[in-house]
Amino acid sequence: MSTKKFMYLNRRSSFGTVYALESLEVVLIAAAFEQDVSLAFIDDGVYQIVEGQNTDGIGMKNFSKTYHALGDYEINKLYVSAESLEERGLTEEDLMPLVYEDEDDDWEEKPSVKIVSNAELSKIMSEQDVCLSF
């Protein structure tokens, strides 16, 4: 099977709608297909990877810890829009420290999250074969 560049574009926060959860479900399945996978977090999507999410008061499953597993599935390109963070008063320190182990570098732990400008992000998007928007 050929390899394509797949990008999953996350635009909504974690719990207001089901898009974030069901996007993550697609990403985890996609990992089994050995494609080039990257994720982008823009607009309210940046809230999906904010540290310290707690659903105790709303009776919903807290799936935010699942993002930590992405590195084990070799999904380690998580692009976050700098503008979207700034518009929401967030910084990189507010995000979960998501990492992966680099097999080409003696399994050194490296950050998966990369803060990029919207201009950089649109360039990365234009290099994709398939963009799935959630």
Next chain:
Amino acid sequence: MKISIQINEGPYQHQASDTAYQFAKAAIEKGHEIFRVFFYHDGVNNASRFTVPPQDDRNVVNQWADLDIKDAEGNPELVVCVAAALRRGMLDESEASKNGVDMNNIHPAFRISGLGQLIEAGIQSDRLVVFGD
């Protein structure tokens, strides 16, 4: 061109399914191939055979069924995501009996399958077009 479609919204509430249908119909008329239509999120509700719209309105479910999108073996290529479908009460005969539910509501022109079918559609097709918010 080989095209696949992903539909993320339910019928009537949202225009996504209507627009996707018009797109698919036009593409087929132009000689393109619709490899697969994948229904996800509330889009799974587009597969309900219990849909009964007023007589003077379009029937979104039957419209899709009439497009007759199948693979070479005659299997439907209108594919409903199983995880999204089950949590929204959309079941075919097999899922109904597996889960002890006394009825099934998936239209026979559709079939239930896994998310892998969406990824495969992205790999196999020249274009994957997403309809939704």
